[in-house]
Amino acid sequence: MVTVRRCKHCKSALVFGRMRSCNECTTRRWKAYSSAYMKKYQRDNAAQIAKRLRAHRDDLGESYKAADREYGRRKYRRHREKYSAQNKEKYRLNAEKIRLRVAAYARRKRQSDPEGWKAKINARARRRRQNIKQRVNDRMSNRLWRVLKRKGGKRHSWIKYVDYSVDQLVIRLNETMPPGYDWTDFMAGDLHIDHIRPVAAFAFRSAQDAAFRECWALLNLQLLPAAMNLKKNAKLDWPAQLSA
DSSP, rough: OOOOOOOOTTBOSSSTTTSOOOOHHHHHHHHHHHHHHHHHHHHHHHHHHHHHHHHHHHHHHHHHHHHHHHHHHHHHHHHHHHHHHHHHHHHHHHHHHHHHHHOOOOOOOOHOOHHHHHHHHHHHHHHHHHOOOHHHHHHHHHHHHHHHTTTOOOOOGGGGGSSOHHHOOOOOHTOOOOOOOOOOHHHHHSSSEEEESSSGGGGOOSSSSSHHHHTTGGGGEEEHHHHHHHHTTTOOOOTTTTOO
């Protein structure tokens, strides 16, 4: 009669008679032991490990920083939704503390290096001006905020008040681009985001009203030359470029 040796942990049959545990149990136990050992080692030698890491980073210099940034970007892209949810929740719980910390940081930077801070702000403004999606976002934000301010509303991201994204808005505006114009004209301020049916034609008290949603609906927005938009003003019977 042949005796089958079994794993002392999971009781599965062993392939080789002299083994006391199967490969799966051996691997699992070794990983658990290694993990516990490394955690204990890192706790007991935290200062020495940190010192070695600092020395290693200093030796590598800029190449380490570049590799670290690239690793961070790849990790964020892989877990974008997870990190986005974590950041939103963290901001919700610590909004006032974060605002004060950011304001204090900006104040210190302005005082310690006024010229550098000014150059940084100007560079960021130039990047925003050259980005079509950002310009669309800024103009929508400013326009919607002016409307809500008259109604006593609070300022939030304009996307919170509508049921479409910046990308969808850009596609819609591109479809209503007047002949002979392009996005360069929009960036230069020669094209405006216009309400086909003017804001004055809607009666709403807050952003929660159905009339507000109808006013800012995607199909009620179009691109219109600046001079034509100013001439149109709040007229309901304006004949030029009424896009549906």
